[in-house]
Amino acid sequence: MAKEKKLRIRGHRVVLNRSTGGDLGITLLLAVFGVFMFFPMYYVVIQSLKPLDELFMFPPKFYVINPTFDNFSDLFKLMGDSWVPFSRYIFNTVFITLCGTVGNLIFASMAAYALSKLHFPGRNAIFQLIVMSLMFHSTVNQVTHFIILSAFGWIDTYLSIIVPSMATTMGLYLMKQFMESSVPDTVLESARLDGASEFRTYLTIAMPMVKPAWMTLIIECFKTLWNTGASIYIHSEELKTFNYAINQIVSGGIARSGAGAAALVVMMLVPIIVFVLNQSQIVETMGSSGMKD
Amino acid sequence: MSQQTKAETKRPVQRSEMTKLQWTWKEIKRNKTAYFMIAPFMLLFIVFTVLPVLLSILLSFTDFNMLQMPGWQGLSNYTRLFLEDEIFLLACKNTLVFACITGPVSYLLSLLLAWFINELPPKLRAVVTLVFYAPSISGQVYLIWKTLFSSDSYGWVNATLINLGITSEAILYFEDANWVMGLCIVVALWTSLGTAFLSFIAGFQTIDRSMYEAASVDGIKNRWQELWYITLPTMRPQLMFGAVLAITQSFGFGAVVTNLCGFPSVDYAAHTIMHHLDDYGGQRYEIGYASAIAVILFVIMFACNILIKKALAKVGE
Numbered sequence: 250m251a252k253e254k255k256l257r258i259r260g261h262r263v264v265l266n267r268s269t270g271g272d273l274g275i276t277l278l279l280a281v282f283g284v285f286m287f288f289p290m291y292y293v294v295i296q297s298l299k300p301l302d303e304l305f306m307f308p309p310k311f312y313v314i315n316p317t318f319d320n321f322s323d324l325f326k327l328m329g330d331s332w333v334p335f336s337r338y339i340f341n342t343v344f345i346t347l348c349g350t351v352g353n354l355i356f357a358s359m360a361a362y363a364l365s366k367l368h369f370p371g372r373n374a375i376f377q378l379i380v381m382s383l384m385f386h387s388t389v390n391q392v393t394h395f396i397i398l399s400a401f402g403w404i405d406t407y408l409s410i411i412v413p414s415m416a417t418t419m420g421l422y423l424m425k426q427f428m429e430s431s432v433p434d435t436v437l438e439s440a441r442l443d444g445a446s447e448f449r450t451y452l453t454i455a456m457p458m459v460k461p462a463w464m465t466l467i468i469e470c471f472k473t474l475w476n477t478g479a480s481i482y483i484h485s486e487e488l489k490t491f492n493y494a495i496n497q498i499v500s501g502g503i504a505r506s507g508a509g510a511a512a513l514v515v516m517m518l519v520p521i522i523v524f525v526l527n528q529s530q531i532v533e534t535m536g537s538s539g540m541k542d
Numbered sequence: 543m544s545q546q547t548k549a550e551t552k553r554p555v556q557r558s559e560m561t562k563l564q565w566t567w568k569e570i571k572r573n574k575t576a577y578f579m580i581a582p583f584m585l586l587f588i589v590f591t592v593l594p595v596l597l598s599i600l601l602s603f604t605d606f607n608m609l610q611m612p613g614w615q616g617l618s619n620y621t622r623l624f625l626e627d628e629i630f631l632l633a634c635k636n637t638l639v640f641a642c643i644t645g646p647v648s649y650l651l652s653l654l655l656a657w658f659i660n661e662l663p664p665k666l667r668a669v670v671t672l673v674f675y676a677p678s679i680s681g682q683v684y685l686i687w688k689t690l691f692s693s694d695s696y697g698w699v700n701a702t703l704i705n706l707g708i709t710s711e712a713i714l715y716f717e718d719a720n721w722v723m724g725l726c727i728v729v730a731l732w733t734s735l736g737t738a739f740l741s742f743i744a745g746f747q748t749i750d751r752s753m754y755e756a757a758s759v760d761g762i763k764n765r766w767q768e769l770w771y772i773t774l775p776t777m778r779p780q781l782m783f784g785a786v787l788a789i790t791q792s793f794g795f796g797a798v799v800t801n802l803c804g805f806p807s808v809d810y811a812a813h814t815i816m817h818h819l820d821d822y823g824g825q826r827y828e829i830g831y832a833s834a835i836a837v838i839l840f841v842i843m844f845a846c847n848i849l850i851k852k853a854l855a856k857v858g859e
Contacts, residue, residue: 266758266768267661275658279670282655286732287673292698293686308701360583369573370566375584382591383786385843386794388816392823392832393594393601396608416586419737447575468679469737476681481824492681496801499685506689506696517680521672524679528668535737535744539779540786 293517296510297321304507320507324515327498327508333486335494342491345410346474352415353470354463361424362451366437376425380540382418391481398482409482414474420466423538427462428455430537461530468531472520492516595840602833612830619834629810630818630835636723637793637814637842643727645792645846648734649784655735656742657769671743678736687729688802691715719811722803726812729802730795738784738791745780749773774857781857785850793843796820815839 291311296304298316328335363369364376387394394413395404403409432455440450456463477490495516499509524531557565570577602619606612623630659670677683690698693714700712715721749772754762757772774781796816803812805820815835823832 266754266762266765268764271765272661275661279655279658282651283670283673286677286735289686289690289732290673290676290680290683292690293683296686296689305695307695308705309696309698311698356583356586359579363576363579367573367576367579369576370569372576375580378592379587380786382587384790384847385840386790387591388794388796389819389836389839389843390591390594390598392819392829392836393597394590395823396597396829397589397593412586413590416583416590418587418591421583448579451579472679472681495682499682510686510689513683513686517676517683520679520681521676524675525672528672532671532740532744532747535741536748538737538741538744538783539777540782541779 290517293510293513297507297514299507301507320511321515324498324508324511328494333489337487338489338491338494341407341488342475342477345407345414345477345490346471348407348411349414349474350467350470352411353417353420354466356415357417357421357466358424358456358459358463359451361421361428362455364421365425365428366432366434366455367447379418379422383422395481404482405484405488407488410474410477410480414470417470417473420469423465423469423534424459424462426537426539427465427534428459432458461533464527464530465534468520468523468527471523475520476516598833598836598840600833601830602837604830606829606833608827608829615830619831620838622831623834623838629813630815632810633813633815633818636810636812637816639723640727640730640795640812640814641789641792641846644730644734644795645788648731648792649738649788651731652735652739652784652788653742653781656739656746657773659743660746671740674735675739677733678739682801684729684733684798685801687725687732688716691725693717716803717808719809722807722812726795726799726802730792730798733798734788734791736787736791738787741780741784741787742777745777746773749776770857778854778857781854782851785854786847789843789846789850793839815842 288311295311295313297320298313298318300315300317300319303310303314325335328338364372398404398409398413401408403412436454436458437450440454441447445453476492480490480493483489495509495512498512560568601612603615603617604612605615605619655674659667659674662670689696691700693700693712693716695701697712699715700709703709704712713721715725753772753776754768757768762768762771793816796814799807799812799814800817800820805817807813807817815838819832819835819839822828822835
């Protein structure tokens with residue numbers, strides 16, 4: 250009888266093993282961390298909407314009285330005056346991001362298919378190597394990476410950023426794990442029996458089945474490339490990225506603080522929108538991201 | 543596949559009749575397509591990831607400086623690092639402090655928050671996930687912390703503290719050796735709820751609910767027992783993946799620190815091995831010496847990964 254009393258209903262579901270005190274504590278903790286995570290993001294947006302007099306107000310307010318888009322138009326004016334036309338920075342970032350992401354999607358998904366569905370000698374060794382590469386941060390490599398790029402003569406070209414990014418292992422890893430768990434071998438087998446080549450099976454059967462993983466790979470690659478900043482591989486002003494230009498504006502000091510905040514808002518909106526549009530698919534892919542030892 | 547079966551009926555050689563080498567060679571020929579499919583990726587991966595690592599190890603024993611032919615130096619780069627370079631030792635200390643705090647805290651935070659979020663209704667769950675995940679994909683947005691903690695009239699934190707009467711004058715957070723490290727850790731944590739966090743969220747969602755019902759009958763009393771005995775053991779693969787990412791990430795915050803407190807930071811208070819590497823590799827062009835620094839970082843990262851693997855095997859016992 251005592252057990253009967255403990256049963257709690259939430260929605261249409263019986264909730265087991267949950268105390269009200271625990272629920273309250275968790276909600277409180279979530280709220281505290283939520284504020285910690287959200288406040289700086291919120292503050293950027295507020296700063297970007299403040300008119301000049303409110304920006305100089307002391308003490309600074311965490312809300313805005315007369316919101317205005319002046320900072321955004323200032324930002325674009327500022328961009329117009331810059332040494333290299335600002336559209337060039339945006340073009341560079343979009344170009345690098347697009348090429349790198351598409352290349353990574355093609356190469357990594359082909360490799361993921363082979364690693365997850367074809368049993369060839371050396372498969373495990375290759376996968377182990379890829380898992381090992383996840384264990385260190387790529388900036389450790391940057392010195393020797395630079396030497397290799399300069400041996401190719403790629404320093405100060407788009408290639409120095411685009412080509413290496415096509416072999417990002419995170420996307421490959423996630424896609425391989427997802428293919429393993431969500432593409433049944435029997436489907437592939439019957440396609441092969443119908444006479445489809447291995448490449449055709451990959452393209453027409455496996456790939457459409459792992460669309461959620463495409464999105465995940467795209468955002469993984471996208472967030473790195475979109476945020477590529479003052480790269481040590483690029484010296485020419487006209488090849489530098491949007492992120493680099495934003496950095497210049499943000500570090501430009503007091504007078505540009507409003508425009509700086511506006512720049513940060515522009516910069517963060519794009520990846521956030523890409524994520525929001527694909528959130529459920531990304532979480533679906535992550536369900537199979539686990540590492541078996 | 544169909545061609546394969548034909549070939550086998552013509553020449554019925556069993557695996558037991560072949561040497562291991564012959565068998566492997568036959569398998570390699572049979573899987574030609576697989577190698578073609580993996581080739582483009584592997585080629586780039588080897589050139590831009592494997593080769594740099596090998597080259598680092600090789601160059602760490604030389605005095606290469608980009609101009610002259612490298613000369614063999616044996617272990618002298620390493621002895622110089624540990625015996626003569628005081629700033630390196632300071633950087634080691636800072637890196638360990640930084641990584642030992644950001645790594646575990648970010649990991650546990652991701653796990654706990656994902657667990658809490660899992661209890662929310664689906665719509666709210668999506669919104670809260672976004673709030674926590676957004677800083678990690680928004681690139682340079684962490685620069686706003688510089689404005690929040692700035693020492694001039696823009697500094698929201700200083701202004702608030704002075705208004706409340708807690709401090710009497712502005713603190714120079716990013717210029718004070720006592721503050722930079724702590725502040726950088728907070729900002730790093732703020733940006734750290736990334737891929738691992740999403741992986742945990744997904745992991746919690748994929749657990750079969752009937753397991754909890756069974757566990758409840760078996761005498762699991764509260765949510766903590768449920769977490770330790772049921773949820774975490776089922777999520778061990780995700781926990782492993784998250785741990786690898788947390789380690790990688792905790793050693794890779796160099797750029798965040800540089801952008802927040804400049805380079806070098808005040809009194810080298812936030813100088814990490816990554817900065818030291820940057821200093822010698824990117825500015826002084828002592829490539830051999832920088833490579834030795836990189837090799838030490840590799841060793842530390844791999845050691846951490848091995849330790850974590852051992853620790854995670856104990857979850858749920």
